Amino acid sequence: MKVLIGLEVHVQLNKLKSKMFCSTPTNYHHAPPNTVVCPICLGLPGTMPTINRRAVESAVKVALALNAEIQERTMFYRKNYFYPDLPKGFQISQYDFPVGLNGYVIIDGDEGEKKVRIKRIHMEEDPGRLVHLGRIDKAKYTLIDYNRSGMPLLEIVTEPDMNSPKEARAFISKLRSILEYLDVFEGSLEGAMRVDANVSIEGGARVEIKNISSFKGVEKALSFEITRQKNLLRRGVQPKMETRHFDEAQEITVSLRVKEEESDYRYFPEPDLPPMDLSGWAEKLKAELPELPDARRERLIAQYRISVEHAKILTGERALADYFERVASQVSPKLAAAWISDVLKGELNYRDMSITECFPPEKMVELLKLLEEDMISDKAAVMIIRKMLDEGGDPREIMEREGLKKVKEDILPGVISSVIEENEKAVNDYLSGKKEAINYLVGQVMKKLRGRADASRVYELLERRLNEIDNNRKA
C-alpha cells in the first residue's frame, strides 16, 4: 500500500524586526499575553495594513532558494472565515498571485536522493494563538493571545511527493536548514514552524492533519495516522475525508471535522494593499543569496576532503557548518569533521543543546591539537568535551586538573611489571592459553594510570612481556 504525503508548512519569518502589516516588533516569545500588539495587528476598526517590504524580500529569497519561479506581480487577498484567533474575521493571504510557484527541494529519500516538488510559496499573516485548557475537543474555555497575530508567515505547499513519515521528516529538516542558511528564520522559537499534512493511502480519501508544531511531531503524527488508516483498510473500512488534529502530548490524531465539501473562503483582493511589482527583485536578491546547504556540502567535500556522511551532518545546520569551518582552518579538517559530527553533535543532542550554545570553536581547536600532539587519548578527549559542556573550562586545564595527560612511555614498563606481579592468576590463565585474560591486565594497567595511557600501546607492551615470560618458562 503506497502512502502519499503532501505538506503545508507555515514558516514564521521570525528574524524580521516587525510584523507583516504593522511596525509592532516580532520578539513576543517571552512577553506576557496580548502585550506585543497594536491597533493594526489587533484588527481594530479603522486600521489598515501596510506591507513590510523586508518580509516580501525574505519571501522572495526563500522562493529563490526553493528553486521556484518568482511571480512578477504579486498581490494580497482576503481569506474570509470566522475563528476567534482571527481578529479581523479574515486573514490577509495570497491566492492567485503568490510570490513563488513550481519549486523543488532535494532530500535524502528512502531510496536515495529525491526531488520533492513545491507547488507554491505565499505570504500571509499569522493569526493569534488559542490556548485550550486540556484536549481541544474537551476544553471548557479557550484563551486567546494576539501577540502572534500579524507575524509574517510563509506558507510552503508541496506536491504529495513523500512516501513515508521519514521522508516527510527529511523534507522538513532540509527546509529548516535552507531557511536558517537564509537567515530569515530561527527554528528553535515556539511556533516557528507549523505543519499541516495531507495523507492518503493510494486510492483512498485524503486526511488532513493540522497543528503539528515540532520536527519530531511530523514523523509521529504521520506514523500514527498511517497506522490508523491501514488498520481501517484491513477491516475493510475506507478512511473518511476529514480534518484531524494532532495531539502532541498523546501523540495521536483526533478527528476535528469531516469534510463534506471544500470550505468557501470567499477570496477577493485586499482593497487596502495595491498589487506589488516584483520584476527585478529576483535578480537583485539572487545575487544576495548566501551559499545554501547543498552547495556548501559539495564545497566542504572538495575543499576539506571529508566524507560525504560527515559533510551532510555538518551542513545540516548552518551554525554547525560555520563551527566546523572555523575549527578546520586550524587543525586537520578530517579530524575536525570526525570529532564534530560524530562526537560533539552526539553529546549536544544528548543534552538537547544546539551548536550555538556550545563552547567556542577555539576550545575545540585546542582540544584537537592535544589529540594531534598525542597528549591525550581519545577516551580522555571525550571526557574533556563532556566536562566543557557540563561545567565549562578549557581543555588543557581540564586535562591537567583531571590528570588526563598521557603518561610518558618510560614509566609504562614499571607499571606493567607490578601489574604482572600482583595478578599471578590472570598471568597464568594467559600463559595456559586463555588469551582473553590479557584484557583484564590491560584494564589493571589503565586503572593504575587512571586512563592516561594509550590502551593499544599498553596491550602491545603487555603482550610482549607475557610472551617473554612464556619463552623464559619454556626455556
Added chain:
Amino acid sequence: MKISEWMEIEDKEGALLRVIERAKKNEFNEFITVNEGAALSEGGLKGLPVAIKDNISTRGIETTCASRILRGYVPPYDAHVVELLKNAGASIIGKTNMDEFAMGTTSETSYFGPVRNPWDKSRVAGGSSGGSAAAVAGGVVPASLGSDTGGSVRCPASFCGIVGLKPTYGAVSRYGLIAYANSLEQIGVFANTVEDAALIFNLIKGRDKRDATSMDSESVLPLREDVGKVRIGVPKEFFGEGVDEGVEREVWNAIKLMEDLGAEYEEISMNYMKYALPAYYIIAMSEASSNLARYDGIRYGLRFENDEDFETTISRIRAEGFGKEVKRRILLGTYALSKGYYGRYYLKALKVRRLIKEEFDRALKKFDVLTTPTMPFVAPKIGEIKDPLSLYMADVNTVPVNLAGVPAISVPCGFSEGLPVGLQLIGRRFGERRLLEIAKWYEDASNIRRLG
C-alpha cells in the same frame, strides 16, 4: 457660521462652551456623542469647533458607527485626519449621527434614530453622513468631516443646502476611517462655503504611510478668482428618469448662469452609467461583508453575559448588534463573493468599474468639470421611502464618481418645494484645486441662501 467668523471671535473659550451647549441640545439628533471635554488649543485653527462622523476613530471618544454592535468601543488611537485637525488646533466637539456603518442614503438606519433636516425637521438630512451635514447646516459648527462611499457626503450636503466635498480616492488618508467599502470611500468635508471646505481639505489631504493607497497632491490654497475658460460637460444620463422637475430646473439654471459668466457647456452621453448602480452595490456589499466580519464581540463592543461556544456567541452578538440594512448588505455581499458567483458578480463589477473610470477620464480630458444634479430629488420626509431598492436608486448620480475615484463637490444651487437643491461638479483625479475654484466661482455668482 463661516470659519473666518470663528477666527474673529475674541472670547473663543466662551464661544466654544456655547457650541458644546448647542451640540448637547442635539436639536436635529445630529450627535451620537458630544465631547464635553473639548477645550481650546493652540494652532492655526484656534480651537475651531469641528464635528466628526462617528465612523472616524477618535482616541478616547466612543466611536460607534451608529451601530449597537460597537456600543462602548473607545478607540485607543486617532484617525490620521483627526490627528491633523488636532495638530492644527481644532476642537473635536463630538461624533455625529449617521446611517449604521454608513449604509444608507437618509441617515435613518442609525441605531440612535434618524437625523433631522435643519430646513424641515420632519425631513431627512440625507445620508449617510447626515449628522455632520446637519451640524453645519444647523449652525452648530462651521465645518465637519464625513465619509463618502457612494455619495454619503454629497447627498446630505445637497439635502441640507451646504457644501460637501468628496476628494479623489487616495487624496486623504483613510487610516482610522472604519471601513464600509475600502476601494470606494473617501473622507470628505462639509462647510458652508467652498472656501471653508477647501481650507479643511487642504489640511487633511496628503500621503500617510499608514494608508498604502494615499498620495500627496498639490495645495488647493489660495483659491484663485480668475478661473479662465471653463468648459462644462453635461452628461444627459444624470438627468434621466426619476430626477424631479424642480431639481432639473435649478441645475439647468446653474449651468445657464455659468454660461452667462463665460463658460461653455456641451451635452454629452456616458454610456456605461446605467451599469454604475449594480456594479457599485456589488463591490460595496462584497467588501462590507468582509469588513464587518470582525465584529464578534470578543475584543470590544456589544457582549452578553453567559457565553456559549464561539459560534453561538458570535451569532447572537451579530444578530442583535447589527440593524436590518447592515445585515441585508452583509448577506448580499457574502453571496456575491461565494464560489461560483464571484466571477459572475464581483469580477464583472470590477470590469464595469474600469469601463466607467475610462469613460470619466475621457470626458474629463475634454471638460474641466461635469455638472449633474447631486440627488434626483430634495430631502424626503422621515420614513417616506421604505423600499430599499428605491433608496439605492437615489444614489444613481453619486456612485459613478466613487467607481471612477474622481473628486466631486455638491454646492447649493437653488430650492425646490422650499428645500435645497445640490449641484454636483465632478473634477479630474487630484484636480481638487481647479474643481474648488470653479465651485467657488459659481458659488460667488449664485449667492444661494444658507441656513447656518
